[in-house]
Amino acid sequence: MAAMTTARPKSGPSEGRPSVVQTFLSRHGGMMPTFAAVAILILLFIGGEIFLRGDFIKPLTISNLLINYAYLLVLAVGMTFVILTGGIDLSVGSVMAFTGMLGAKLLADGLPVGIAVPAMLLGGAAIGLFIGILVQYFGVQPFIASLAGLFLGRGLAFIVSLNSIKVEDPAVLWLQSTRIKVGDWVITPTGIIALITVAIAAFVLHLTRFGRTIYAIGGSEQSARLMGLKVGRTKIAAYVISGTCAGLAGLLLTAYSNAGYPRNGIGTELDAIAAVVIGGTLLTGGRGYVLGSMIGVFVYGTIKTIINFMGAEQAWMQIIVGSLLLLFIVVQRAIVARAEGRR
Amino acid sequence: MDEVRPLLELTGATVRFGADAALDRVDFRLYPGEVHSLMGENGAGKSTLIKAITGALAMDEGELRLAGERVSFATPHEAQASGISTVYQEIELLPNLSVAENVFLGREPRRGGVVSRRLMRERAAAVLEDLGLTLDPASLLGTHSVAVQQLVAIARAISADVRVLVLDEPTSSLDLDEVAELFRVIRELKARGVAILFVSHFLDQVYELADRITVLRDGELVGEYLTGELLRIDLVQKMLGREIGEVRARGRVSEDDAEDGSAAVLRARGVSVAHGVAGADVDLAEGEVLGVAGLLGSGRTSLAHALTGVAHLESGVIRIESTDARLDSPRHAISLGVVYSSENRRRDGIVAELSVVDNITLALQSERGVFRRIPPARRRELAASWVDALDIRPPDLDRPVGTLSGGNQQKVLLARLLALSPRVLVLDEPTRGIDVGAKVEIQNLVSELADNGMSVVFISAELEEVLRVGDRVAVMRDGRIVETVAAADLTTDSLLALVAQPGEGED
Numbered sequence: 117m118a119a120m121t122t123a124r125p126k127s128g129p130s131e132g133r134p135s136v137v138q139t140f141l142s143r144h145g146g147m148m149p150t151f152a153a154v155a156i157l158i159l160l161f162i163g164g165e166i167f168l169r170g171d172f173i174k175p176l177t178i179s180n181l182l183i184n185y186a187y188l189l190v191l192a193v194g195m196t197f198v199i200l201t202g203g204i205d206l207s208v209g210s211v212m213a214f215t216g217m218l219g220a221k222l223l224a225d226g227l228p229v230g231i232a233v234p235a236m237l238l239g240g241a242a243i244g245l246f247i248g249i250l251v252q253y254f255g256v257q258p259f260i261a262s263l264a265g266l267f268l269g270r271g272l273a274f275i276v277s278l279n280s281i282k283v284e285d286p287a288v289l290w291l292q293s294t295r296i297k298v299g300d301w302v303i304t305p306t307g308i309i310a311l312i313t314v315a316i317a318a319f320v321l322h323l324t325r326f327g328r329t330i331y332a333i334g335g336s337e338q339s340a341r342l343m344g345l346k347v348g349r350t351k352i353a354a355y356v357i358s359g360t361c362a363g364l365a366g367l368l369l370t371a372y373s374n375a376g377y378p379r380n381g382i383g384t385e386l387d388a389i390a391a392v393v394i395g396g397t398l399l400t401g402g403r404g405y406v407l408g409s410m411i412g413v414f415v416y417g418t419i420k421t422i423i424n425f426m427g428a429e430q431a432w433m434q435i436i437v438g439s440l441l442l443l444f445i446v447v448q449r450a451i452v453a454r455a456e457g458r459r
Numbered sequence: 460m461d462e463v464r465p466l467l468e469l470t471g472a473t474v475r476f477g478a479d480a481a482l483d484r485v486d487f488r489l490y491p492g493e494v495h496s497l498m499g500e501n502g503a504g505k506s507t508l509i510k511a512i513t514g515a516l517a518m519d520e521g522e523l524r525l526a527g528e529r530v531s532f533a534t535p536h537e538a539q540a541s542g543i544s545t546v547y548q549e550i551e552l553l554p555n556l557s558v559a560e561n562v563f564l565g566r567e568p569r570r571g572g573v574v575s576r577r578l579m580r581e582r583a584a585a586v587l588e589d590l591g592l593t594l595d596p597a598s599l600l601g602t603h604s605v606a607v608q609q610l611v612a613i614a615r616a617i618s619a620d621v622r623v624l625v626l627d628e629p630t631s632s633l634d635l636d637e638v639a640e641l642f643r644v645i646r647e648l649k650a651r652g653v654a655i656l657f658v659s660h661f662l663d664q665v666y667e668l669a670d671r672i673t674v675l676r677d678g679e680l681v682g683e684y685l686t687g688e689l690l691r692i693d694l695v696q697k698m699l700g701r702e703i704g705e706v707r708a709r710g711r712v713s714e715d716d717a718e719d720g721s722a723a724v725l726r727a728r729g730v731s732v733a734h735g736v737a738g739a740d741v742d743l744a745e746g747e748v749l750g751v752a753g754l755l756g757s758g759r760t761s762l763a764h765a766l767t768g769v770a771h772l773e774s775g776v777i778r779i780e781s782t783d784a785r786l787d788s789p790r791h792a793i794s795l796g797v798v799y800s801s802e803n804r805r806r807d808g809i810v811a812e813l814s815v816v817d818n819i820t821l822a823l824q825s826e827r828g829v830f831r832r833i834p835p836a837r838r839r840e841l842a843a844s845w846v847d848a849l850d851i852r853p854p855d856l857d858r859p860v861g862t863l864s865g866g867n868q869q870k871v872l873l874a875r876l877l878a879l880s881p882r883v884l885v886l887d888e889p890t891r892g893i894d895v896g897a898k899v900e901i902q903n904l905v906s907e908l909a910d911n912g913m914s915v916v917f918i919s920a921e922l923e924e925v926l927r928v929g930d931r932v933a934v935m936r937d938g939r940i941v942e943t944v945a946a947a948d949l950t951t952d953s954l955l956a957l958v959a960q961p962g963e964g965e966d
Contacts, residue, residue: 139595143597323574328556328564331553342547343564402556
């Protein structure tokens with residue numbers, strides 16, 4: 117409303133050449149929260165270095181981020197798709213537990229990896245499809261639909277087994293136990309899988325019609341529909357992707373812990389959401405980057421590492437992540453409010 | 460022209476909502492290379508007809524032919540694929556994506572399945588160039604003004620292989636320069652052989668642009684006319700189907716009264732609002748209508764906000780009834796008898812889902828507070844009396860206001876404000892987007908209220924209207940009131956000159 121009344125120069129046909137900064141801001145203004153996340157990550161590293169007297173910034177610490185949080189990174193990638201459409205997926209933590217249990221059980225029953233792993237991914241995709249259909253065709257709020265998915269996933273995990281199932285399949289264990297060394301840097305196959313997931317997601321979101329439709333829906337579902345975009349299909353696909361990522365995360369977590377455990381990942385969906393938001397994706401949808409989500413996961417992991425190094429209470433983890441989340445949401449609101457004020 | 464075959468031909472179009480026919484056996488033709496205007500009051504069936512053409516709505520009967528071939532569209536997407544593009548009144552674009560993407564979304568240039576951003580930017584730049592816009596195609600749409608966004612919407616429409624372009628009230632958010640720009644583009648498209656359906660409430664624009672006019676009334680076809688052969692008064696008469704109620708001549712407040720500061724109900728001195736209005740002086744006498752004229756962005760809405768406690772004053776004083784009032788909220792202003800009706804009726808005015816009764820009694824109840832509930836019977840009685848007094852149609856108290864026509868929504872809004880028995884009524888574009896008949900009714904209502912002693916600030920983009928309703932006219936430019944002139948001393952042309960005068964003319 118303010119824009120209708122302000123007497124400001126029109127940004128229109130008769131404008132002079134704008135400065136480089138103006139051009140950058142008008143093109144990539146939406147990246148600011150992601151830059152902020154990078155800044156916070158750097159600050160955390162510097163802070164860690166100072167507190168721990170030079171024992172923090174070293175290849176191993178950074179390598180460990182990817183070794184320990186590969187599963188969270190994959191969850192955050194799937195979550196980014198859903199949040200970009202303006203939705204939310206609360207089911208991923210329990211879907212990850214379910215698929216982990218499913219895989220462990222199938223392997224324990226003697227089925228080959230070639231069946232167990234696709235079954236995990238398909239199990240996750242199926243729950244995602246279920247949520248997507250609820251959201252799209254039954255008009256259920258994403259929050260509620262994915263809450264149903266959360267209970268479903270957790271219940272299914274307990275149906276598979278009430279106790280943890282040990283995994284002894286060498287192929288699955290190989291994913292985490294192999295250490296590929298490049299100088300002082302270390303990476304596991306799980307980390308490579310997570311990075312590939314990020315790369316594929318970034319490609320899909322930015323360079324395919326499907327990806328741009330995801331952004332369009334987040335901007336305005338009504339407009340996207342009037343523009344003739346395939347809104348329904350794309351929205352369901354976003355939940356299927358999130359479910360599939362949860363299935364993949366189930367595999368990575370199973371490899372990491374050598375077992376499927378039905379109580380895995382309680383509350384992990386909130387960690388994934390926190391990482392996505394800290395990484396600069398707007399909860400209202402339409403703005404954000406999957407690379408930002410990766411930064412968000414690293415911020416999350418770094419805070420946890422620092423707290424471990426300091427030997428402080430784990431409760432501080434929750435408080436710090438909570439505060440950061442709050443800070444980022446306030447920053448995002450300010451950015452959105454400014455953008456609206458300008459129009 | 461009649462030898463040419465129509466590009467788009469609609470015959471016997473009928474659309475029913477329940478028992479009511481929104482469109483009753485209407486024929487409509489659109490020739491290539493013409494601008495065809497669809498006219499009618501709200502509820503005449505214009506939007507229904509547009510929706511039937513663009514595939515947003517299925518017809519119950521009738522057939523649609525495109526270039527002689529029978530077609531039927533299930534979705535807007537199918538219509539688009541056949542070359543029928545639509546630009547809506549509300550901009551239906553995505554502020555979070557780049558200009559180029561907004562132009563090409565859904566049919567991005569691709570190389571091997573991969574969207575080519577470079578190609579998309581280049582093509583977007585070319586399309587925008589065609590429209591005379593030099594705009595960074597990679598910039599986010601949301602960083603541009605509403606008018607530029609509207610032009611981007613048109614760029615989107617014409618970037619496809621467009622044969623029929625439907626423009627539904629495209630000018631309602633544009634100022635004069637931008638309208639001229641848009642018209643240039645429309646004429647160019649017309650020269651290229653595009654058939655253009657142009658819907659606008661502004662008669663001037665219709666007469667400037669349209670080759671042919673089709674008039675609808677109550678869902679029925681009144682007739683199709685060549686613009687040059689249809690007098691304006693005849694057109695309005697055909698739209699209304701009755702003689703237009705003459706705007707009642709009202710006794711103008713004499714110059715003396717207006718000049719005499721002591722009689723002022725509302726008096727503002729040096730009022731400034733950040734990024735809006737600077738150093739504005741306003742005097743409003745009892746029973747006076749002060750018209751405010753100015754272009755979009757001239758500060759007219761800011762002025763209204765300043766006078767009604769909506770915006771925070773940077774400096775200046777407002778006196779109401781000879782006491783200084785530091786208006787810090789609309790609520791405070793209302794308690795002092797100053798009420799405001801927003802230009803954005805749908806967003807800041809009516810509550811679309813609530814009934815007519817609820818909407819009318821909303822402000823009154825809020826004024827009384829939670830604990831002094833107006834008894835339901837009293838509420839209905841009150842609402843019924845306003846529905847009757849303002850002739851709100853249909854006179855159904857329980858109908859959700861969102862289902863009424865624009866003019867009737869505006870009346871409901873007025874009823875809500877009038878129920879507060881205000882002393883000063885600030886109306887920001889009360890007749891925007893409503894049909895001619897309702898417009899005249901609202902103008903008459905304002906005059907009547909003023910005759911009964913109410914003071915009114917009447918803001919409008921339509922100069923004729925400001926002149927007709929106002930006793931005096933405050934002309935705004937670049938956030939300042941540049942002149943306040945008695946309406947009797949002005950003609951539309953002289954007012955236009957005042958409003959449009961370029962900034963260099965001032966010292």
